[in-house]
Amino acid sequence: xxxxxxxxxxxxxxxxxxxxxxxxxxxxxxxxxxxxxxxxxxxxxxxxxxxxxxxxxxxxxxxxxxxxxxxxxxxxxxxxxxxxxxxxxxxxxxxxxxxxxxxxxxxxxxxxxxxxxxxxxxxxxxxx
Numbered sequence: 001x002x003x004x005x006x007x008x009x010x011x012x013x014x015x016x017x018x019x020x021x022x023x024x025x026x027x028x029x030x031x032x033x034x035x036x037x038x039x040x041x042x043x044x045x046x047x048x049x050x051x052x053x054x055x056x057x058x059x060x061x062x063x064x065x066x067x068x069x070x071x072x073x074x075x076x077x078x079x080x081x082x083x084x085x086x087x088x089x090x091x092x093x094x095x096x097x098x099x100x101x102x103x104x105x106x107x108x109x110x111x112x113x114x115x116x117x118x119x120x121x122x123x124x125x126x127x128x
Contacts, residue, residue, distance in 0.1 A: 051103035061110035
């Protein structure tokens, strides 16, 4: 199964140098047991968690949310769900370990780099 989610980028105008926007990253994929498709009643569904993040110059700075998608392997229907609004029954069916996965440091890398540069600047200014 392949899930493709587009990234959006915005420019302020044609002369600006700052490019920013949002992107998405697949965090986890697994077969969703005990679920059936609402269209074709197929019982082979896949659960995919996608993290969305804000980027500048295509470097991720911070996450802005994550969503759960259920995809049918037969009819290819995809349904979107908010993880926070899932019922306890559905949470138990998918498992808390799966639902609590995060994008890790890869969606924070820009913020980590900026924080490191600021910290380096503060420490180096103490020695001058």
